[in-house]
Amino acid sequence: MNLMNKASKLQSLRALINDVQASGHIKESLYFAEYKLDLPCGGIVSIGGFGKTTKAVHFLSEHPDLSVAWIEERFSVYPCAMLQQRVALSKVLFTEADRNTIWTCLQILQSGLFKIVVICSSFYEQNFLRKIQLAAEKAHAVVILLSEKPISSWTIVLQI
Amino acid sequence: MKVLCALFLNSPDKEKIQALAESCFRLSTQVALSYEAVFIEIGNSWRLYNERGIKLRVLALSQRLSLFPQVGIGTNIPTALAIARFKNSSDLPTRALHDFATPILKDLEVSKKVENLIKTLENLGIHKLEDFIRLPRKAILTRFGKIGLKLHEQVAQAEQLPWPEFRPKEIILEKTILEADAEIKGLEPLLFVLRGLIDRSLVRLLGQGKRALKVCVRLKLEPYSLVKEPERLWYFEFSAPQGHVLGLLSILRERLERELQAKPLESPVTQITFEILESSPSTSAQRDFFNKKEEEQESWNSLISRLAEKLGPSRVFFAVPVEKYIPEKGWIMKNDRPLSSLASYLAFPERPLRLLREPETLYKSGENLFNKDKMWRIRSWEGPEILKTEWWVEKMERHYFKVDTHSGEDLWIFTIPGSTKVFLHGYFD
Numbered sequence: 001m002n003l004m005n006k007a008s009k010l011q012s013l014r015a016l017i018n019d020v021q022a023s024g025h026i027k028e029s030l031y032f033a034e035y036k037l038d039l040p041c042g043g044i045v046s047i048g049g050f051g052k053t054t055k056a057v058h059f060l061s062e063h064p065d066l067s068v069a070w071i072e073e074r075f076s077v078y079p080c081a082m083l084q085q086r087v088a089l090s091k092v093l094f095t096e097a098d099r100n101t102i103w104t105c106l107q108i109l110q111s112g113l114f115k116i117v118v119i120c121s122s123f124y125e126q127n128f129l130r131k132i133q134l135a136a137e138k139a140h141a142v143v144i145l146l147s148e149k150p151i152s153s154w155t156i157v158l159q160i
Numbered sequence: 161m162k163v164l165c166a167l168f169l170n171s172p173d174k175e176k177i178q179a180l181a182e183s184c185f186r187l188s189t190q191v192a193l194s195y196e197a198v199f200i201e202i203g204n205s206w207r208l209y210n211e212r213g214i215k216l217r218v219l220a221l222s223q224r225l226s227l228f229p230q231v232g233i234g235t236n237i238p239t240a241l242a243i244a245r246f247k248n249s250s251d252l253p254t255r256a257l258h259d260f261a262t263p264i265l266k267d268l269e270v271s272k273k274v275e276n277l278i279k280t281l282e283n284l285g286i287h288k289l290e291d292f293i294r295l296p297r298k299a300i301l302t303r304f305g306k307i308g309l310k311l312h313e314q315v316a317q318a319e320q321l322p323w324p325e326f327r328p329k330e331i332i333l334e335k336t337i338l339e340a341d342a343e344i345k346g347l348e349p350l351l352f353v354l355r356g357l358i359d360r361s362l363v364r365l366l367g368q369g370k371r372a373l374k375v376c377v378r379l380k381l382e383p384y385s386l387v388k389e390p391e392r393l394w395y396f397e398f399s400a401p402q403g404h405v406l407g408l409l410s411i412l413r414e415r416l417e418r419e420l421q422a423k424p425l426e427s428p429v430t431q432i433t434f435e436i437l438e439s440s441p442s443t444s445a446q447r448d449f450f451n452k453k454e455e456e457q458e459s460w461n462s463l464i465s466r467l468a469e470k471l472g473p474s475r476v477f478f479a480v481p482v483e484k485y486i487p488e489k490g491w492i493m494k495n496d497r498p499l500s501s502l503a504s505y506l507a508f509p510e511r512p513l514r515l516l517r518e519p520e521t522l523y524k525s526g527e528n529l530f531n532k533d534k535m536w537r538i539r540s541w542e543g544p545e546i547l548k549t550e551w552w553v554e555k556m557e558r559h560y561f562k563v564d565t566h567s568g569e570d571l572w573i574f575t576i577p578g579s580t581k582v583f584l585h586g587y588f589d
């Protein structure tokens with residue numbers, strides 16, 4: 001009898017957990033078909049290593065309707081190549097931020113005008129990442145960090 | 161015709177009334193200004209606003225300009241003025257004859273004559289304007305003379321009064337003189353005062369259906385003997401027109417913060433002036449309730465201007481491809497959002513996603529390519545793709561190769577015919 005009670009309680013608890021998971025915690029995401037991944041809106045995604053720009057550009061080409069802010073510390077991306085990868089250049093605002101990368105990124109996120117923000121910088125501080133994470137969460141935007149090496153930080157929700 | 165009158169008693173500030181008249185252009189295209197009141201023709205905009213709505217709007221606009229008018233609505237300018245003054249639309253007193261005699265311009269001589277007439281009328285027991293109108297025309301000339309007849313006609317035919325011309329000022333200027341005890345030396349109190357000035361300036365500008373392109377902030381400082389620069393001046397040129405206080409204020413904050421840090425104010429501020437020097441027509445002076453495009457455009461303009469102000473105008477841009485074979489000249493920067501992209505690029509061989517600003521000289525030794533920092537072992541070459549400039553410009557020929565290296569990096573290099581040099585121009589990152 002006691003066991004039966006426990007089993008029924010356990011079942012009802014499981015049902016409750018399922019309900020909570022189904023109702024409250026669904027986060028919007030953007031699907032990256034090439035890698036079969038969901039990039040969460042309001043989170044930071046890091047793409048590291050060689051081929052990082054190609055991956056980011058492929059992701060953009062899969063979402064041609066979304067506004068994109070492409071922030072570079074020192075501008076080196078080649079827009080014509082992005083066009084060849086079928087990125088809608090009319091949707092991409094480029095900025096060369098130099099030493100003002102954090103400020104630029106925060107301004108862009110706070111404006112709430114961009115759904116995807118790509119940042120290419122040589123150095124990502126923990127403090128910077130935390131600020132970006134909070135701003136991304138508020139703006140509900142996918143922030144993609146491009147780096148030479150994988151970034152180890154708790155603020156990053158996905159590494160590609 | 162229906163006229164709304166905003167009347168300001170107790171010798172109002174002319175500049176402020178002018179400002180209100182300018183900002184009222186957003187409510188109607190027919191606005192007039194007298195020495196003590198603003199008149200707005202609202203008969204043609206009744207589909208947009210009801211009487212109560214437009215009254216509230218005028219009161220709200222007045223409040224933004226620190227004005228507190230008495231508002232009245234009538235069928236013509238003098239009647240609206242009289243209603244606003246006596247706060248009564250049905251039983252106007254004979255004192256209202258002043259408003260019919262000189263509704264727009266102040267004329268002391270006429271006022272004197274009208275005052276005498278009113279006294280006579282009151283002695284005769286005529287206290288209401290209605291009773292004065294009812295008097296027979298013939299009797300008026302004999303009893304009250306020329307002025308009586310003229311006023312009788314003016315009251316009876318008030319609707320035929322031509323609409324006075326009013327032109328808004330070309331340059332919008334708002335200033336505030338600070339009291340001696342308001343010691344403004346820091347950025348925050350300065351911005352607090354500036355916000356009010358910007359708000360007033362923009363409401364005037366938006367009334368004309370325009371947005372700010374170039375503004376100027378001028379600070380006058382207490383001229384102590386040690387103060388080297390008693391006047392500080394900043395010009396702000398925006399890459400996108402600004403029509404919102406918060407957007408404009410954040411651009412100003414960025415620059416002022418930077419410049420006041422580098423060179424603080426030497427003494428307290430005594431006067432702050434905000435001036436709109438250049439403006440551009442805005443697509444719509446009214447807010448669209450049914451979509452947020454206008455608001456988005458506003459925040460877009462603000463963002464672009466802020467970024468351009470801080471980073472420099474050439475560092476915030478859209479890329480537009482152009483039909484040029486030389487890779488580095490294959491696109492141009494544009495500040496406005498381009499409409500479409502050039503499809504002809506799709507036919508070109510694959511381009512690298514990273515392009516160096518200046519091609520970098522590489523050295524080749526056997527199967528290795530190296531520069532002063534790095535060495536790559538070549539796995540395979542792909543190419544060449546021969547690119548030549550147009551014959552009428554400087555002659556140039558490059559043979560491009562895609563080089564696959566053992567480290568996994570794909571390089572985009574070129575050689576020049578007749579030369580042994582190899583140049584790195586980009587990475588297939």
